[in-house]
Amino acid sequence: xxxxxxGHYTTAPPQHDAWRKSQLVxxxxxxxxxxxxxxxxxxxxxSIEQNQLRLLRERGADMTIFSPRASAMAHHEGDERVSIxxxxxxxxxxxxxxxxxxxxxxxxxxxxxxxxxxxxxxxxELERCVQMGFVGCNLNPDPSGGWWTSPPLTDRYxxxxxxKMTELDVPAMVHVSASxxxxxxxxxxxxxxxxxxxxMQFIQGDLFADFPDLRLxxxxxxxxxxxxxxxxxxxxxxxxxxxxxxxxxxNVFFDxxxxxxxxxxxxxxxxxxxxxxxxxxxxxxxxxxxxETGHYFDDTxxxxxxxxxxDAERVQVYSANARRVYPRLDQALRERGx
Amino acid sequence: xxxxxxGHYTTAPPQHDAWRKSQLVxxxxxxxxxxxxxxxxxxxxxSIEQNQLRLLRERGADMTIFSPRASAMAHHEGDERVSIxxxxxxxxxxxxxxxxxxxxxxxxxxxxxxxxxxxxxxxxELERCVQMGFVGCNLNPDPSGGWWTSPPLTDRYxxxxxxKMTELDVPAMVHVSASxxxxxxxxxxxxxxxxxxxxMQFIQGDLFADFPDLRLxxxxxxxxxxxxxxxxxxxxxxxxxxxxxxxxxxNVFFDxxxxxxxxxxxxxxxxxxxxxxxxxxxxxxxxxxxxETGHYFDDTxxxxxxxxxxDAERVQVYSANARRVYPRLDQALRERGx
Numbered sequence: 001x002x003x004x005x006x007g008h009y010t011t012a013p014p015q016h017d018a019w020r021k022s023q024l025v026x027x028x029x030x031x032x033x034x035x036x037x038x039x040x041x042x043x044x045x046x047s048i049e050q051n052q053l054r055l056l057r058e059r060g061a062d063m064t065i066f067s068p069r070a071s072a073m074a075h076h077e078g079d080e081r082v083s084i085x086x087x088x089x090x091x092x093x094x095x096x097x098x099x100x101x102x103x104x105x106x107x108x109x110x111x112x113x114x115x116x117x118x119x120x121x122x123x124x125e126l127e128r129c130v131q132m133g134f135v136g137c138n139l140n141p142d143p144s145g146g147w148w149t150s151p152p153l154t155d156r157y158x159x160x161x162x163x164k165m166t167e168l169d170v171p172a173m174v175h176v177s178a179s180x181x182x183x184x185x186x187x188x189x190x191x192x193x194x195x196x197x198x199x200m201q202f203i204q205g206d207l208f209a210d211f212p213d214l215r216l217x218x219x220x221x222x223x224x225x226x227x228x229x230x231x232x233x234x235x236x237x238x239x240x241x242x243x244x245x246x247x248x249x250x251n252v253f254f255d256x257x258x259x260x261x262x263x264x265x266x267x268x269x270x271x272x273x274x275x276x277x278x279x280x281x282x283x284x285x286x287x288x289x290x291x292e293t294g295h296y297f298d299d300t301x302x303x304x305x306x307x308x309x310x311d312a313e314r315v316q317v318y319s320a321n322a323r324r325v326y327p328r329l330d331q332a333l334r335e336r337g338x
Numbered sequence: 339x340x341x342x343x344x345g346h347y348t349t350a351p352p353q354h355d356a357w358r359k360s361q362l363v364x365x366x367x368x369x370x371x372x373x374x375x376x377x378x379x380x381x382x383x384x385s386i387e388q389n390q391l392r393l394l395r396e397r398g399a400d401m402t403i404f405s406p407r408a409s410a411m412a413h414h415e416g417d418e419r420v421s422i423x424x425x426x427x428x429x430x431x432x433x434x435x436x437x438x439x440x441x442x443x444x445x446x447x448x449x450x451x452x453x454x455x456x457x458x459x460x461x462x463e464l465e466r467c468v469q470m471g472f473v474g475c476n477l478n479p480d481p482s483g484g485w486w487t488s489p490p491l492t493d494r495y496x497x498x499x500x501x502k503m504t505e506l507d508v509p510a511m512v513h514v515s516a517s518x519x520x521x522x523x524x525x526x527x528x529x530x531x532x533x534x535x536x537x538m539q540f541i542q543g544d545l546f547a548d549f550p551d552l553r554l555x556x557x558x559x560x561x562x563x564x565x566x567x568x569x570x571x572x573x574x575x576x577x578x579x580x581x582x583x584x585x586x587x588x589n590v591f592f593d594x595x596x597x598x599x600x601x602x603x604x605x606x607x608x609x610x611x612x613x614x615x616x617x618x619x620x621x622x623x624x625x626x627x628x629x630e631t632g633h634y635f636d637d638t639x640x641x642x643x644x645x646x647x648x649d650a651e652r653v654q655v656y657s658a659n660a661r662r663v664y665p666r667l668d669q670a671l672r673e674r675g676x
Contacts, residue, residue: 141521148484148521183479183486188538188573192562193531200526220569224530224562230598231558234624234635235526260568266604286572297572 001338002301003322003329004056006173006219006255006279007064007105011051012093013043020072020086027078036089044096051283053104059301061278065326067108067138068094070284071186073177076145080114084121087112091125095132103336106329107134108173111161113143115150119157123164130168135328137165139172139216141198146181146190153198154205162211171215171253171325174198187285195223199252203236203244208251215251215325217277221258221267229270245272253325255279256300256317259286264303273313277321278304339676340639341660341667342394344511344557344593344617345402345443349389350431351381358410358424365416371423382434389621391442397639399616403664405446405476406432408622409524411515414483418452422459425450429463433470441674444667445472446511449499451481453488457495461502468506473666475503477510477554479536484519484528491536492543500549509553509591509663512536525623533561537590541574541582546589553589553663555615559596559605567608583610591663593617594638594655597624602641611651615659616642 015037023033056064068090075083087110094107109129111122126137139161142148151157153174165172179190195218208214218225225232233244241247254271257279258264267276279300286297295302304317323330353375361371394402406428413421425448432445447467449460464475477499480486489495491512503510517528533556546552556563563570571582579585592609595617596602605614617638624635633640642655661668 146486148486148519150521152521181486183488183490183535183539185538185542185573188541188570189531189535192534192566192569193527196530196534196562197521197527200523201521203526204523221565224534224565227559227562227565227601227604228530228596230596230601230628230635231530231624232526233630234597234626234628235523237626237629238624258566258568259572260608262604262607263565263568266565266600269600270598286569286576288572288575290568290572291575292571297568 001063002061002278002318004061004064004280004282005217005277005322006257006281007052007066008069008281008284009066009094009097010069010283011047012069013039013047015039016089016093017072019089023082023085024077027082033085039093041096041100044093045100048097048101053101055282056104059299061301062104064105065108065135065322065329066094066097066105068110070138070175071178073110073138073140074145075113075140075143075177076115076180080112080117080121083112083114084125087125091129091134098133106332107132108136108138109134111137111139113140115144119160123160126161126164126168126170130170130328133332135326135332136170137172138175140176141174141194142176145177146179146184152201152205154201154207162214166211166213169327171217173217173219175219191220191285192223195220196225199223199225199232199248200235202248202252203232203241204239208248215253217253217255217325219255219257219279219281221256221263222254222271226254226267226270249275253277253321256304257281258303259297259300260290261303261306264300264307268307268309273309273316274321276317277325278318339401340399340616340656342399342402342618342620343555343615343660344595344619345390345404346407346619346622347404347432347435348407348621349385350407351377351385353377354427354431355410357427361420361423362415365420374427377431379434379438382431383438386435386439391439393620394442397637399639400442402443403446403473403660403667404432404435404443406448408476408513409516411448411476411478412483413451413478413481413515414453414518418450418455418459421450421452422463425463429467429472436471444670445470446474446476447472449475449477451478453482457498461498464499464502464506464508468508468666471670473664473670474508475510476513478514479512479532480514483515484517484522490539490543492539492545500552504549504551507665509555511555511557513557529558529623530561533558534563537561537563537570537586538573540586540590541570541579542577546586553591555591555593555663557593557595557617557619559594559601560592560609564592564605564608587613591615591659594642595619596641597635597638598628599641599644602638602645606645606647611647611654612659614655615663616656
């Protein structure tokens with residue numbers, strides 16, 4: 001079984017995005033949000049069948065842990081009320097996808113974060129979504145969208161979410177959204193920087209002493225971290241921290257959203273396969289075909305298949321790690337005899 | 339001959355840093371800066387002989403392209419006047435090191451950047467330093483120190499420096515300084531993020547159409563870029579840009595400040611050896627000994643020696659590329675018959 005831990009609903013029916021636009025216009029004009037539009041099951045089915053489902057099948061994976069489009073979370077837009085409405089709308093749509101394709105998709109939710117706002121609403125939305133069958137959440141370390149005004153992820157500001165995650169036994173993927181700072185291209189700089197930044201925060205802090213069962217997935221192959229693994233081992237040492245294997249890597253996992261063979265090979269050369277979850281970010285950041293290989297850049301299964309892994313390690317990467325990090329996914333699969 | 343393109347004077351005599359502190363106190367209190375202290379040649383000699391020179395010899399390199407301590411540039415402190423004074427003090431100290439050890443060190447200057455300030459003073463300082471024999475400069479893409487308030491490096495804001503660099507035929511290393519944003523650890527996040535960010539800006543823009551002879555070194559092995567080379571090739575394609583080899587890599591170079599063998603191996607697997615300059619960032623970001631190897635993390639020569647390079651490629655990485663990117667270095671070496 002092959003589980004893709006990192007898929008976004010980047011192909012939602014156009015009414016959904018149109019509503020978001022009108023919601024933000026209404027916010028700016030001081031009007032209440034318009035009513036959410038009707039979207040038929042057929043429209044949702046079509047948007048999935050022609051895209052994620054088709055590609056999943058073509059590439060030979062079985063399931064996707066599916067969340068709202070990350071770049072559209074845009075927590076910096078509007079205010080907390082706007083984020084609450086938008087997160088509910090996005091998560092409800094994910095729940096409908098999962099309802100229509102229960103064998104293939106399982107939900108991870110967007111949180112209604114807002115710059116400077118406390119995390120009460122995020123805790124409530126996480127709880128609501130888990131009750132709907134979601135198995136995790138995406139946590140945005142920078143709801144300001146590229147201005148980085150929130151405290152580090154090791155700060156007590158974030159603890160209400162970690163407490164609820166621990167209580168519900170769900171992980172978070174650390175995932176920023178769009179960048180409204182012109183220096184940072186969203187998928188080319190902001191995403192990768194956020195991954196690197198989060199990892200270094202975990203080295204500096206002692207978050208996992210307070211939350212020994214917390215599990216966080218750092219996407220995009222861990223940002224720059226595996227490439228600079230020696231630097232991070234050395235910095236942990238300079239900061240008087242235990243080795244990374246004890247200090248951070250009991251709680252942190254990377255995905256395989258690295259879009260070329262040498263990158264994936266490096267990932268597995270330095271990171272134990274028990275800490276890597278198969279992911280593609282599909283349909284997402286990079287949609288084209290690599291002229292050097294003739295295959296889609298984001299067909300990460302090809303790279304993982306070609307990587308120097310034992311069969312047992314490949315099982316870990318393709319499914320066992322995901323089932324361990326997302327125990328509610330494991331439970332759902334067991335209930336269906338999988 | 340082995341030239342290290344990336345060394346900082348992190349071991350300057352204590353009077354130098356004490357003066358900086360008193361300069362900033364005076365600024366806050368509205369007083370003029372104190373007089374710069376006396377530092378003897380012997381003190382400078384000792385600070386170099388016991389550190390950079392000793393390590394350079396132990397590790398088997400011959401020369402270092404030497405610049406002021408990057409984390410202490412701190413362009414966000416004080417105002418432009420303060421930065422001008424501090425840059426002069428730092429660069430003058432580098433000139434003294436070079437004067438005392440002309441066979442081993444050659445200077446690269448710090449620029450007197452200041453958040454929001456125009457770059458006239460930087461242009462003037464660059465010119466002054468080149469007249470003193472310096473061969474390049476460090477350009478800080480984020481003088482705000484982690485708040486990223488300057489425009490992208492492709493913006494016309496930066497053009498006065500590029501024009502002067504082109505006129506003087508000197509390159510810049512893109513190098514941020516300390517982070518005063520608590521989310522970003524300086525050497526573990528801010529440095530690496532800046533490298534990644536700058537590269538993506540070069541993909542998005544068309545800077546090298548305006549400055550076909552501009553040469554920029556992105557340090558720390560290019561941040562996350564080589565690890566995510568497929569992502570960057572794919573994003574260039576999505577943005578309708580030419581292949582990276584034409585669009586960016588005629589003008590951009592990476593150093594080898596990657597502190598473990600797998601990282602260096604990846605670097606050379608994806609980046610042509612003609613675009614990589616040997617560097618160690620020594621004595622710098624990571625000062626410890628790797629318990630896995632028994633050698634210093636930042637002894638990058640060991641990794642380059644062990645990398646799968648041809649003899650010709652190793653010559654490129656160790657000296658030929660540096661002489662090409664820093665033509666004034668090449669000229670200085672030729673004048674001594676090297």
